[in-house]
Amino acid sequence: MKTRIAELRKMNKISQEELANAVGVTRQTITSIEVEKYVASLPLAYKIARYFGLTIEEVFDFSDVEGM
Amino acid sequence: MEEYRRKLEKDIVWDKVIFVVFLFLAIVAFISTARVKWGSGIGGGFLAACFTSARRIKESKELLKNEEKLKKHYIEAHDERLEKIRLEANRMTLGIVLIVISIAVVILMLTQAMGPILYTLLAVLIFMVVVLLIVHAVYSRLM
Secondary structure, three states: OOEOHHHHHHHHOOOHHHHHHHHOOOHHHHHHHHOOOOOOOHHHHHHHHHHOOOOHHHHEOHHHOOOO | OHHHHHHHHHHHHHHHHHHHHHHHHHHHHHHHOOOOOOHHHHHHHHHHHHHHHHHHHHHHHHHHHOHHHHHHHHHHHHOHHHHHHHHHHHHHHHHHHHHHHHHHHHHHHHOOOOOHHHHHHHHHHHHHHHHHHHHHHHHHHHO
16 A cells, blocks of 8 residues: 655654654564555554644555555 | 553563473473483473573563663564564464375375374364364454
8 A cells, every 4th residue: 555654754854763663663564564565554554644643544545445 | 551561570470480380390300201211301391491481581571671672572562563474474374284284184095094193183183173163263253
């Protein structure tokens, strides 16, 4: 799933480590989400979106999800 | 985090119990199997369990003293991606083991090598399938 996490991090000058610590996952998980190797769960997606002060839809691209 | 701290403290208590029990078993095993061939292997196994629990006690105590390490450990223990990797690895391992045992059973049957090996493998296979079905039924009710 495509996300805007890398873009938002760069905009806000936040490292993967900082974001990972803030949402309670490892840095590798953030990397995997950014490179579309892993799809975040709903609670994690919510935490990430809330961290940036955005909604889930503004951070995660659901256009690839079947039936959307 | 406080909940995790309490969990680690509980783990330390359990590890201490495991350490004492397995140390006792190791001593008994070493004494009682001293004259038996490979007997010391049993004692060695118990001793390995002792060392493992001692190492876990040391690690847990170190984590409780260091807030930074504790947080890192907590994140690693609860990271959803790592949890998914563990689940997938377990699922894959179980599948491979079931297939390998099934193939072994079929080969033994085809070669008509009826004997304790075939019966043991067959019993293990049936047991695994039954456990799998029971666990599946339990989780179906829970979720």
